[in-house]
Amino acid sequence: MTTATTHDDAHDDHGPAKGLMRWVTTTNHKDIGTLYLWLAFIMLLTGGSMAMVIRAELFQPGLQFVQPEFFNQMTTLHGLIMVFGAIMPAFVGLANWLIPMMIGAPDMALPRMNNWSFWILPFAFTMLASTLLMEGGAPAFGWTFYAPLSTTFAPESTDYFIFAVHLMGISSVMGAINVIATILNMRAPGMTLMKMPLFVWTWLITAYLLIAVMPVLAGVVTMMLTDRHFGTSFFDAAGGGDPVMFQHIFWFFGHPEVYIMILPAFGIISAIIPTFARKQLFGYSSMVYATASIAILSFMVWAHHMFTVGMPVAGELYFMYATILISVPTGVKVFNWVTTMWKGSMTFETPMLWALGFIVMFTIGGFSGLMLGVAPVDTQYHDTYFVVAHFHYVLVTGALYSIIAAFYYWVPKWTGNMYNETHGKIHFWWSTISVNVLFFPQHFVGLAGMPRRIPDYSLQFAEFNAISSIGGFAFGLAQIFFLYIIIKTIKGGKKATDKVWEGATGLEFEALPSPPPYHSFNTAPEIK
């Protein structure tokens, strides 16, 4: 960045401000990305410690540590915090860091809104967590908060939950607007849409999903609020309302939401596999089309979460067909990744290990998803630990694995320091073995008849639950080790080269030094 010294405008070369106010007032995409990532990590540990409470209680039959009402508060907050606090902010953090660097822009298009959309979140989660200290306890109706359990039968603290969800929704929508405005307006000359890295593509599509469904979530919690306090009966059968309508509205948000949590992961994996296979991504355009197809289909399958709610048979048939159809574009992605590896020249640095772990275990989660989509069989799977196993395979070994892969892949670029390769590999194998010990047995107890969201279970499920808990504790501990790796890498380490990886491609690796300057591109790079 030699141009800065000859420039009149002092704005262009300033570095970050000093002290705490740097983080409060920052409009810099890198600073805000860092804030998002740290928030996500803190939330991961918070939601994770709740999971530890859950696994401790489920370690053996009987009630040893917590009472059922507190157990239900733990499952509820664990779900909400992991979905809205860990996975989603982590992806927004990655988007902030990477999208401007990948498309050759100096920053995000709407930097002040960017600051605001982040700083809403700590308040939202403080408000949500504060419900634990309230009389009557925190919300205890599951992260899906089905009415009327969440309206007529809910604790007082539910109103704080409603406003926390409102804040998270506002933050997400602002983040999404920013991503769309940046991608559509600030690409470097020559960066046509079909030349964008897949991470940018998947985030563009994700942002549209967010804008489409977050208002639906806001709507459903507002209807809850008026049911609770202002005499409406949207979800109260006694007043002419309909509790099943709650589920239709919730899942119209909820199903696209699960794709919001996995599409950016597809983008990350599509960046990492070609780098370490030293071979161009196979089927770039079919990847783009597959992502778009998944996004469109995600709006048309919501009621597969409701096969036992009592739908007309025609509805069940439609939702079954549409649901299993999603496995086609998802399959295309997996085939493309495997074919990218085929006849490549592969090495297995830490990011590649996490990406390969993603492909294998996400595919396992995809298989159980296909099984769950078959409506008559879902009669037996629905609301059991088989479902718990399914969505943890796609969200933990899927979404979370991709985020960790992204950390190892881009952190040398962000900080200019290489992480310790041995530590990274230990982190991977430790996590991967323990996460399978944790979640794989849950398929068995689910098939054998253990319902989800129960604090206690009959004796026949004891062995697998004990195994699962041991895996859970080990997996939790592995993420403390991850914290150590993160801090150590930020503080120092072997210097990374500008390209970082031998096979790396893209503007962030080919046109910027490691670490990149505070403002990435003062003049737009040329894309050939």
Added chain:
Amino acid sequence: MTFNKMSGRLPATITSVLSMLFVSSAQAEYALNMTKGVTPISREIYGLHMIVFWICVVIGVLVFAAMAWSIFHHRKSRGAEAANFHESTTIEIIWTVAPLIILIAIAIPATGTLLDLEDAETSADINVQVTGIQWKWKYNYLDEGVEFISSLAQSSRDVVKDPTGNENYLLEVDEPIVLPINKKVRFLFGSDDVIHAWWVPELAVKQDAVPGYINDSWAIIEEPGTYRGQCAELCGKDHGFMPIVVEAVTEAEYEKWIVAKKAEAAAVAASASQEWSMQDLLAKGETVYQTNCAACHGPTGAGILGVFPAMTNSAVVTGDVEGHTDVVMNGRSGTQMAAYKTQLSDVDLAAVITFERNSFGNSMGDTVQPSTIKNAR
């Protein structure tokens, strides 16, 4: 050298792992896989489950084998040079169309099973209304006029701290639902409060009980036996403590049971017109309290601060009898306090109100008679 050693040992390892799996699955098959169940539908569902499972296994083996082959052979450390191909319309069409064909192959039998599953109306022999109530089930045999409530057995409640050795822990009820074999039983599901789901795996019946709705499902049980299930939809604090027990018996035994149930109901009705002593009311009241009230108000009447009021020195319990009776019978709208007049008999209500007024440190000294409750209805 080391690799040769490993590959020599590999078949033996695989065999021992497989035999371990096989032995353990033979010993405890229920613990690894879905039950085949005892109804025509449950067997169809099991078959479909296994078909889809094996399809997934075959696809998984193919994909992961290709990955493993590539990881092993196409690695830089073995001197692999990267090829240059990055698209092929033919191959992409193939792997879009092939899964589509597999999906159609799954969808055809799945459609058939779903249509069978949903056909509850046709020629049902017995109609049972099942009502979910926090946290118990009410069964109403619509053709017989037999009605009762089924709650978690006290034997499970007593050992909740350490259930070791308690067979059927959390899967035992005070009054099971009795059904005849080889008859088409139609279940009609509803709820008095939140959404519950009635699930018995061996019957392959899982249906939500939604307030304001009547859902249905059906089963033809082909083997006599005891089949256990649980509520499957989160319904509040004691969601994990509302089991289901189905006793499937021969038709003759079922008829006998119906007659006995009707006689029991007649006896209860008769006892309601008698004058009850304080002692009898207290004894009966304690059982009713522990089964119906203790889940919220606590086994010792302590309640939960800020959520469920305590019994001791409660303004309602130590207030006048009419007010107390009204709360128990009609509930409190806008709170979780249910209207117990639809769940409990005159005797049960009289007993539990008397019990509450004279226990947990309360000593009002008055009794409530079943006849008073009858008049208050």
